[in-house]
Amino acid sequence: MPLIVQKFGGTSVANTTRIKEIIPLIKFEKDLGNDVIIVVSAMAGVTNQLITLCNEVSSLLTQEQLAEYDAALSSGEMVTASLVSLKLQEENIMARSVFSWQLPLITNYDHTKALVESFSVDLLTKCLKLGIIPVIAGFQGITPDNKLTTLGRGGSDTTATLVAARMKADRCDIYTDVEGVFTADPRIVHQAKKLTVISFEEMLEFASSGAKVLNARSIEVASRYNVPLRVLSSFTQDNGTLIISKDKIMENRIITGITSNKNLLKVSIENAQLSFSNICSLVSDNNIHVELMLNMDDNKKCSFITHLADKNRLEILLNNLKSTNNIADYIIDTKIAIISLIGYGIKNDYGLIKIILTHLEKENITVNMVQISEIKVSLLIRDNNTEKAIHSLHDLFELDK
Amino acid sequence: MPLIVQKFGGTSVANTTRIKEIIPLIKFEKDLGNDVIIVVSAMAGVTNQLITLCNEVSSLLTQEQLAEYDAALSSGEMVTASLVSLKLQEENIMARSVFSWQLPLITNYDHTKALVESFSVDLLTKCLKLGIIPVIAGFQGITPDNKLTTLGRGGSDTTATLVAARMKADRCDIYTDVEGVFTADPRIVHQAKKLTVISFEEMLEFASSGAKVLNARSIEVASRYNVPLRVLSSFTQDNGTLIISKDKIMENRIITGITSNKNLLKVSIENAQLSFSNICSLVSDNNIHVELMLNMDDNKKCSFITHLADKNRLEILLNNLKSTNNIADYIIDTKIAIISLIGYGIKNDYGLIKIILTHLEKENITVNMVQISEIKVSLLIRDNNTEKAIHSLHDLFELDK
Numbered sequence: 001m002p003l004i005v006q007k008f009g010g011t012s013v014a015n016t017t018r019i020k021e022i023i024p025l026i027k028f029e030k031d032l033g034n035d036v037i038i039v040v041s042a043m044a045g046v047t048n049q050l051i052t053l054c055n056e057v058s059s060l061l062t063q064e065q066l067a068e069y070d071a072a073l074s075s076g077e078m079v080t081a082s083l084v085s086l087k088l089q090e091e092n093i094m095a096r097s098v099f100s101w102q103l104p105l106i107t108n109y110d111h112t113k114a115l116v117e118s119f120s121v122d123l124l125t126k127c128l129k130l131g132i133i134p135v136i137a138g139f140q141g142i143t144p145d146n147k148l149t150t151l152g153r154g155g156s157d158t159t160a161t162l163v164a165a166r167m168k169a170d171r172c173d174i175y176t177d178v179e180g181v182f183t184a185d186p187r188i189v190h191q192a193k194k195l196t197v198i199s200f201e202e203m204l205e206f207a208s209s210g211a212k213v214l215n216a217r218s219i220e221v222a223s224r225y226n227v228p229l230r231v232l233s234s235f236t237q238d239n240g241t242l243i244i245s246k247d248k249i250m251e252n253r254i255i256t257g258i259t260s261n262k263n264l265l266k267v268s269i270e271n272a273q274l275s276f277s278n279i280c281s282l283v284s285d286n287n288i289h290v291e292l293m294l295n296m297d298d299n300k301k302c303s304f305i306t307h308l309a310d311k312n313r314l315e316i317l318l319n320n321l322k323s324t325n326n327i328a329d330y331i332i333d334t335k336i337a338i339i340s341l342i343g344y345g346i347k348n349d350y351g352l353i354k355i356i357l358t359h360l361e362k363e364n365i366t367v368n369m370v371q372i373s374e375i376k377v378s379l380l381i382r383d384n385n386t387e388k389a390i391h392s393l394h395d396l397f398e399l400d401k
Numbered sequence: 402m403p404l405i406v407q408k409f410g411g412t413s414v415a416n417t418t419r420i421k422e423i424i425p426l427i428k429f430e431k432d433l434g435n436d437v438i439i440v441v442s443a444m445a446g447v448t449n450q451l452i453t454l455c456n457e458v459s460s461l462l463t464q465e466q467l468a469e470y471d472a473a474l475s476s477g478e479m480v481t482a483s484l485v486s487l488k489l490q491e492e493n494i495m496a497r498s499v500f501s502w503q504l505p506l507i508t509n510y511d512h513t514k515a516l517v518e519s520f521s522v523d524l525l526t527k528c529l530k531l532g533i534i535p536v537i538a539g540f541q542g543i544t545p546d547n548k549l550t551t552l553g554r555g556g557s558d559t560t561a562t563l564v565a566a567r568m569k570a571d572r573c574d575i576y577t578d579v580e581g582v583f584t585a586d587p588r589i590v591h592q593a594k595k596l597t598v599i600s601f602e603e604m605l606e607f608a609s610s611g612a613k614v615l616n617a618r619s620i621e622v623a624s625r626y627n628v629p630l631r632v633l634s635s636f637t638q639d640n641g642t643l644i645i646s647k648d649k650i651m652e653n654r655i656i657t658g659i660t661s662n663k664n665l666l667k668v669s670i671e672n673a674q675l676s677f678s679n680i681c682s683l684v685s686d687n688n689i690h691v692e693l694m695l696n697m698d699d700n701k702k703c704s705f706i707t708h709l710a711d712k713n714r715l716e717i718l719l720n721n722l723k724s725t726n727n728i729a730d731y732i733i734d735t736k737i738a739i740i741s742l743i744g745y746g747i748k749n750d751y752g753l754i755k756i757i758l759t760h761l762e763k764e765n766i767t768v769n770m771v772q773i774s775e776i777k778v779s780l781l782i783r784d785n786n787t788e789k790a791i792h793s794l795h796d797l798f799e800l801d802k
Binding site: 016050053056057059060062064065068069078079082083086089094095096097099102147148 | 420421451454455459460461465466468470472473477480482483484486487488497502503548549
């Protein structure tokens with residue numbers, strides 16, 4: 001019997017009315033003769049509430065504190081798994097909630113962003129054999145010594161794809177609040193087109209360049225185990241976007257889509273006494289996630305791009321280095337954005353960069369940096385040019401066609 | 402080293418400010434050189450929110466549904482156990498949350514009111530040896546096949562007393578929002594006096610006659626294992642009420658206190674075709690908790706007193722019996738109350754009933770029924786006389802002295 005894993009995100013289970021609305025989506029797959037496994041997130045907003053509570057009582061610095069943080073947070077998915085099971089039972093569909101300690105799903109000890117090490121599918125196989133739909137609380141695992149962990153934001157997607165991979169599912173459907181993956185953010189470009197199919201590799205670049213529709217880790221998992229993923233909305237009838245291996249996609253476009261990320265900042269460091277590699281090490285020791293680091297002027301100057309979320313930690317570090325005369329000064333620039341064009345055609349089209357840059361120049365958009373990989377071109381621009389640049393590039397490559 | 406179990410109820414952990422306020426209470430016991438184990442309830446209101454959510458998606462009739470209900474509800478205590486651990490760690494006191502599946506604490510399969518069958522204290526002993534305070538999520542257990550259960554309302558008190566019993570604790574402190582056990586409800590009788598000490602047996606009668614300060618089950622457990630219990634407020638400095646074995650109490654009063662219960666109803670059934678025992682069986686099959694059943698007029702009439710909470714179920718049953726002509730008619734009277742006088746002197750004082758009834762007659766309070774046990778006298782009256790009767794009996798026995 002074919003097996004479909006259905007994952008419902010926070011907005012799809014935001015309240016009991018929404019929970020009622022996902023039941024037909026589950027029934028639909030059952031009625032097609034499929035086995036179904038459900039993975040759920042916490043109700044929208046609940047995880048943030050729990051984070052606020054934890055922050056109110058703790059500085060959350062030590063491993064023990066992060067362990068308690070994980071235990072508190074994992075309660076959110078427990079509640080939705082139980083509520084969805086209850087609603088399915090109410091509709092005479094056999095179902096039960098499944099928690100990480102029941103499987104068990106074992107992770108490493110890296111609280112708040114734990115990596116899955118192993119898990120048993122015995123309970124899932126047993127449920128399916130008995131005709132019971134397992135409703136798994138996503139986002140969580142346990143350490144080998146039996147403490148709860150969480151898999152980081154978007155962790156329920158990771159749970160869903162891992163379960164799909166281990167159970168050799170025929171497809172993993174990720175239900176969310178958008179209709180699929182678009183050629184550009186439809187809130188910016190109204191003519192943006194929904195993609196019916198995209199490759200894992202392109203999707204991975206979309207995710208890591210600012211498209212929030214799926215987290216990168218779950219795409220990696222799906223890609224490694226070759227599980228077809230589908231992103232779709234639980235609020236519309238649309239088929240969503242299918243994410244599959246690139247050799248199954250008949251025709252590859254030059255450019256598949258455009259994403260942008262404004263949640264970035266650029267730091268420029270002046271007259272560093274420390275070597276470039278020392279600064280790199282310090283930055284990474286402080287858990288600051290760097291997108292790009294540039295060594296300029298023979299170790300005397302350096303510049304790097306990092307996430308806005310790391311700003312506080314970064315300032316503490318830099319002020320410290322400044323007060324101890326390890327660096328002369330620094331400038332933080334938050335008015336930047338990175339635009340990324342993604343597509344399989346990029347690596348074969350040597351003229352592409354010229355076309356892009358000439359076009360943007362005509363539009364009076366200054367590009368401060370270009371980064372080219374196999375299937376992605378990234379452009380550093382001023383953030384107030386973001387919408388204009390996306391529109392203009394969307395038109396240039398006729399992505400609405 | 403002496404061991405104290407401290408249990409904090411929903412109002413004591415209602416928000417993060419309250420959670421901060423319980424830390425000195427825990428520190429105080431540690432500073433006295435005691436080992437401490439904490440048991441927590443869900444934040445005030447959280448359990449009711451979760452119940453509402455479950456009711457919105459389910460009729461909660463089958464065992465499978467009740468299992469999911471239990472899983473959803475047990476998330477509440479998880480969150481507080483984590484938050485209290487976090488706050489303790491923040492104050493440099495080593496602590497960790499402990500969940501039922503980690504102990505494990507095994508119950509039977511009777512969801513929503515499961516009975517504890519066994520539990521291991523290895524994890525608790527290990528924590529104490531390492532100087533770590535275990536913060537146990539109360540109210541919950543797991544079945545032998547690894548599903549979450551809950552122990553019923555007030556179940557965290559049961560968890561606390563069971564842990565205290567198994568760990569041979571020197572005392573179990575139940576922190577709540579009242580200062581202790583009073584001779585009468587202080588909201589009704591302003592002169593009501595707080596009792597400094599009371600016996601398990603009297604406390605059991607208090608609890609089962611409407612005093613909500615402690616649940617009956619936890620008193621039974623404490624009594625059976627002879628663990629001194631203390632009820633006190635986490636908001637005041639008062640020492641609360643100590644609940645101990647009666648042979649340790651020097652002087653026994655005739656009447657220790659008065660309680661009342663208005664959450665009752667009386668059903669009178671007319672011309673039943675069914676026998677009294679048939680009706681009794683039907684009522685109990687429908688999970689209706691009866692306080693008293695009376696067979697009158699040779700099986701033709703019967704009357705029973707049950708809890709207001711069972712009204713809906715009762716009406717469904719009785720309408721069904723009426724439509725099938727098994728009974729001719731019924732009357733439900735919700736305007737009743739039971740007043741209970743509790744004390745060790747009762748069984749030896751044969752003149753007591755006369756004194757009580759004569760006194761109430763003088764006050765124009767009609768008593769419709771009297772029930773006398775070893776240490777309790779219960780009186781059925783009209784509910785609008787409740788406050789007057791309590792005041793008047795409190796004065797009669799000079800309980801404010």
